[in-house]
Amino acid sequence: MSDFFIILIQAIVSGLLMGGIYALAAVGLTLIFGVMKIINFAHGSFMMLGMYTSYWLFVWFGLHPYYSLVISFIVLFILGGLIQRFLISRIEHTEAQNVLLLTLGLSLALDNLVAFLWTADYRTIKPTTFSGTAFIGEIMVSVPKLMAFVLSLLLTVGLYLFLKKTDTGKSIRAIADDIEGSHSVGINIRRISLICFGIGSGVIGVAGSMITPFFPVSPSVGSVFVMTAFIVVVLGGLGSFWGALLGGLVIGLAESIEATYHPGAMQQFVTYIIFILTLLFRPTGFFGGKSA
Amino acid sequence: MRNVLTLNHRILAKIVAFFLLVVFLVLPVANPVYLHILIMALLYAYLGSCWNILSGYTGQFSFGHTLFFGVGAYVSTILFVKLGISPWLGMWLGALLSMVISLFIGFLCFRYGLKGPFFALATLAFAEMFRIGANNLDITNKASGILIPMTGTSITTFQFHEKGVYYGIIIVFNVIIILITFFIQRSRLGDYFEAIREDEEAAQSLGIDTFKYKLVALAISAFLTALGGTFYAQYSLYLDPHICFGVGNSIEILIRPILGGIGTILGPVIGALCLAPVSEFAREVLRGWSGAYLIIFGVILVVAILFLPDGIVGFVKKHFFQIKMEGEGR
């Protein structure tokens, strides 16, 4: 195989793997948006908390992040539920940007509180299992990234099935489609909103755990992901899981190809250009129904 | 009842006047540290007022306002450092460029009807693009930023050894922006802005070209914000992409008007004056660690959104004067 193809395929593989991680970061956000029509700016901070959960559990007890992701889910589910119940639900019916501002304030407080508690240092862990790099021919594949990628697929399918098959899931979809109608059928909107926000938060906690083996933990790590996650969600169509997955892959690919052929720090620039083009020419995204 | 109320008014007015006298005249003379704090508070009061025209009056929330601040700062600085053009001139060129950029962004966003959180995040994305750009371009000296050489006190170079001069200049900036806001609020333009904020469809049905007037609000706001950027550059004599285009500065710009009361003339100034002692206190108490005040900022933002929907101005009006939020600016 010529070098050209190896480099190209390597870029595509790395891009897809990174894209899976972006998708992972975005599914929770899109679930929350789809149902509650709110944008959670603290989403990245939740991911950061998931990462720290797994980090400390590894450092203290040697627990592998693939186990501690269950704990991350529970911690973030509870935190998200509390925030929804006591903060967001109070302002849900005011101007839409208020939730954005409130969650912005939350993320500011959380990020800096964590920096205060555990310093702003970058921390890494090196689990011995599921680590290292595998070679497929001449193509390198990072094992933990591959795991994260697979999990992101599983999670998307899982959430999809959850929404399709379970009663709670059906209620969530009913609310997503039409709040007033579902109220009259006797769905407890408050409870469902809480569960939905909890699940969305829990999922991002899991995403955090999944990337801990290969991504340095720091208090500001959330801000790296929050804008990308949001862009992925917009790209895929707000509220759509398959869209989030596809959007994640597209962004991952674009960044990877940009980084391969134009080394430098401009990859994110490409992400933003894609974002703005999407907003302008296809504001409903790939899978979006009605325009926002 | 009436008497009590007027009496209250008078006493309150005296207390406020005394307080302002102490804050603005006695403190800065007494200690240069206070002078610096006041200059920064007033700079952000000014920037908050600029933001307020677009976001408070017209209802288009910008999360990326630092973009216009940064363009103003970089343009005047680059012109000064590379070509020796006086910042007093560069300031207007920066403002013009900022306005042109804002019109481009506004044209793109408003044409597709981006609203509320979507417009907010789009502006944030544009600011991030500028940050990444400034981090990678030679003309902005990449991530190292630009140090403006101090050439000694001179009016033409907008550099003064005496901080008091900067203090005077930023007070003038504030007086001007307050007057501008006042005249906008009293004019037809202000009515149009508020109509757009309150209900865009109703505004259209009454013959208001909402697309055009949103652009007008954005352009005015971006132009004036850029002037503040130049002031900052000349005051601090150092710029970098993070300071100028980072999310943090966008938050700094919007938090004061939100705390003080958006869509009011004095809200941004009041918010800035209230926030200054709080954040300074946090900086003092949690010395040596710079993020402390950001926790406070975050909490203040949450509290303001939950409990002060009309800001401090609205709260005071409602609870101390029994005045409804409206009724002013008739």
Place this chain on the structure above:
Amino acid sequence: MALLEVTNVKKSFKGLTVFKDLSLNVNKGEIVGLIGPNGAGKTTLFNLITGFHKPDQGSITFEGQAITGLQPHLICKKGIVRTFQIVKPFPKLTIFKNIRIGAYKLVTDKKIAEQKANEVIRALDFEGEKHMLPSQLTIGGLKKLEFARALATYPRLLLMDETMAGLNPTEQDAMIDMIKKINYAGITIFIIEHHMKVIMSLSHRVIVLNDERKIAEGTPQEVSRNEEVLKAYLGDSRAC
């Protein structure tokens, strides 16, 4: 030439056809009533005329000029203004300011705009509420505000979408008188209303929409005897 001419208009929303081929006229000086069961497309017709929606096909002219697909504010500038069935006040502005914003359509001077707003307020007997906020009004008051704001633009054609719903009988009578007065002063009126009493006592002519089309047109008496109209309304209790 009629004041407003709607010709062969087709409109559908994602598979749901509202009109297949609708044509109708409103003449200068008339009061035309528009009735039809829920979902017949009355509001949609107003949205098409005022530019909030664009017709898929067909044309709309006003005073002989094509206005099809123009933006709402331009249509307002031409002299057509509408009220909203679901009221859209400016919530944080006083009643006076709400109305003043309407008055700015014709004048740029603030003093004159305030004069015009005050005229409307006086004419509608709105003085008591002048400095209130919309949230302090009853639904009847909010409907009146819609009407007042539209009137302040001094339109040549006024489209009223269920302005009487929520008003008590006294208020309704006052509103009917008011509409007659402004019509006498030269404003043409196209009015959607479910109350037959209102339609009967106001309209010079009535147009009935149903089943994606216009099913009848004529004087109130003619329309109320029309077989198809009676059939369309059977079971629609609101129409009685």
